[in-house]
C-alpha cells in the first residue's frame with residue numbers, strides 16, 4: 001500500500017467521528033417501533049418480531065462512532081439470522097483505513113469468537129494482503145451480513161454448514177455496512193466474493209465477470225466514494241476449496257494489487 005495515499009487519507013478524514021454521542025440503539029428502535037414494539041414498525045403489525053421487516057435501520061444509531069455502532073449491532077434483530085447465530089460479528093480494524101475489505105458473512109469460527117476473518121479464510125486473506133503489499137493492520141475488514149448464516153445437513157452431523165445469505169438478508173443488513181463506510185470514508189473498497197459485490201452493486205453483479213478491474217464507487221447510505229474506487233475479487237475461502245490453490249491464490253493477490261494501484265493513484 002502506498003505510504004502517501006495512507007497519509008493523505010488520514011489527513012483528509014473529516015471529523016465525522018466527533019459528531020456526537022451515540023443514541024442508544026434500543027432507544028432508536030423503540031422510537032421506530034422496532035426492537036421493543038410500540039409505535040412505528042408496531043403500526044405495521046410487527047410487534048415483537050422486528051426481524052420480519054428485514055431492515056436493520058431501526059437498530060442503527062443516528063450518531064455514533066464505530067464502537068457505538070458495534071455495541072448497537074450486538075442488539076440487532078433486523079432479520080431472522082440473529083436467532084440461530086451466537087453473536088453479531090461487526091467489522092474491525094483501522095477506523096481511518098483508506099482500504100476497506102468487505103466479505104460475505106462471518107463463518108463458524110468468527111461466529112464463536114465475535115471477530116471477522118479470524119478463521120481459515122482470514123488467514124488466507126492476510127497472506128494475500130501481505131503478498132500484495134498491503135499491511136493488514138492498516139485496513140478495516142467487515143462483512144455484508146453481520147450474523148453467521150448456516151444450516152445443518154444430515155450427512156454432516158452437528159457441523160454448521162455455511163449457507164449464503166439471501167437477497168433479503170443482504171438488504172436487511174445493508175444499513176450497518178452503510179454506517180461503517182460513512183464513518184470510515186475509505187478511498188478504496190474491495191468486495192470479497194459475490195455476496196459482497198451484490199450488497200454493493202446490486203443483484204446483477206457477477207464476480208467472475210467484474211473482478212480485478214476498477215469499478216465505480218457504489219452509493220450506499222451516506223457513503224459517496226470518489227470516482228472509481230471499487231475492486232471485486234473472490235472470497236478468500238474460494239482458495240481453500242480450489243483444486244489448484246496456488247493459482248486461485250495468485251488470482252486473489254493480482255486483484256488486490258489493482259486496489260493498491262487505485263490507492264497509489266488517489267490525488
Ligand code: SF4
Nearest residue numbers: 076078079082147173
Ligand atoms: S444479519 Fe444484520 S440485519 Fe440481520 S440480525 Fe444480524 S445484524 Fe441485524
